[in-house]
Amino acid sequence: MTDRIISWHANPSKPRYTPPPGAVDAHCHVFGPMAQFPFSAKAKYLPEDAGPDMLFALRDHLGFARNVIVQASCHGTDNAATLDAIAKSNGLARGVAVVDPAIDAAGLAALHDGGIRGIRFNFLKRLVDDAPKDKFLDVARRLPAGWHVVIYFEADILEELRPFMDAIPVPLVIDHMGRPDVRQGPDGADMKAFRALLNSRDDIWFKATCPDRLDAIKEGGAGDPWDAFASAVAPLVADYPDRCLWGTDWPHPNMDTEIPDDGHLVDMIPRIAPTAELQRKLLVDNPMRLYWAD
Numbered sequence: 001m002t003d004r005i006i007s008w009h010a011n012p013s014k015p016r017y018t019p020p021p022g023a024v025d026a027h028c029h030v031f032g033p034m035a036q037f038p039f040s041a042k043a044k045y046l047p048e049d050a051g052p053d054m055l056f057a058l059r060d061h062l063g064f065a066r067n068v069i070v071q072a073s074c075h076g077t078d079n080a081a082t083l084d085a086i087a088k089s090n091g092l093a094r095g096v097a098v099v100d101p102a103i104d105a106a107g108l109a110a111l112h113d114g115g116i117r118g119i120r121f122n123f124l125k126r127l128v129d130d131a132p133k134d135k136f137l138d139v140a141r142r143l144p145a146g147w148h149v150v151i152y153f154e155a156d157i158l159e160e161l162r163p164f165m166d167a168i169p170v171p172l173v174i175d176h177m178g179r180p181d182v183r184q185g186p187d188g189a190d191m192k193a194f195r196a197l198l199n200s201r202d203d204i205w206f207k208a209t210c211p212d213r214l215d216a217i218k219e220g221g222a223g224d225p226w227d228a229f230a231s232a233v234a235p236l237v238a239d240y241p242d243r244c245l246w247g248t249d250w251p252h253p254n255m256d257t258e259i260p261d262d263g264h265l266v267d268m269i270p271r272i273a274p275t276a277e278l279q280r281k282l283l284v285d286n287p288m289r290l291y292w293a294d
């Protein structure tokens with residue numbers, strides 16, 4: 001793997017939609033800079049540098065106030081780039097780490113001090129070599145108070161993961177709603193299965209994110225303006241208004257063949273959360289509860 005990839009829009013449009021004051025982009029990443037924070041030897045993609053300065057400039061351009069930076073698989077379990085970005089944010093960013101499950105209490109406390117409030121378990125085979133459920137459960141039982149677990153999986157393994165998720169004793173946040181096939185519509189099999197998961201516990205949250213991935217032309221969707229995503233996801237946000245989060249997913253890893261315009265992504269917000277109250281919950285109240293409770 002030698003070629004470094006650019007997966008972000010060079011000149012995203014200014015959104016027509018204005019987020020409420022204090023809005024949080026609750027799913028984004030930083031890449032490198034590689035000279036300072038080398039990528040993991042196990043990385044499945046090798047991106048160009050997309051550091052904190054670029055992330056914070058995009059935040060301001062899109063009208064957001066805060067970021068939740070999620071450690072991306074290309075940095076493995078070395079969270080230094082994520083921690084560096086949080087440290088440079090003047091308190092306006094917090095993060096989700098990926099850890100070696102053998103991490104000890106002192107290691108977790110250091111992450112907490114650096115602004116981390118959760119850990120991510122990634123089950124996508126194209127992104128990680130292994131996902132040891134027993135070791136994941138062990139560390140999930142030892143997290144600092146107030147932390148949660150973020151899980152990234154695709155819809156076809158939701159049922160298989162149910163016993164594992166049931167055993168996690170802290171709140172769960174599901175990336176991109178477990179990647180349902182949005183073309184099935186709001187009452188399709190994938191959304192029904194996801195609703196059953198949400199109904200099994202009241203502390204499971206979800207990210208109403210990634211129309212560009214879930215309604216991608218390369219996956220058989222229609223692409224921007226992502227109509228199937230809007231009609232499948234709006235009812236979910238309406239029915240679970242206190243458990244949803246939103247994020248850009250910038251710099252859009254692995255979307256280099258269909259790079260989304262971040263301004264258009266922001267313009268999806270009123271289509272999935274049509275009222276001011278829903279927008280405030282999605283963008284401010286919910287992420288603040290999860291990431292800035294202290």
Ligand SMILES: O=C(O)/C=C(\CC(=O)C(=O)O)C(=O)O
Nearest residue numbers: 071072073074127249253254
């Ligand atoms: O970041 C995302 O939302 C999605 C990713 C990349 C990723 O998660 C990672 O590298 O850890 C994907 O589907 O390729």
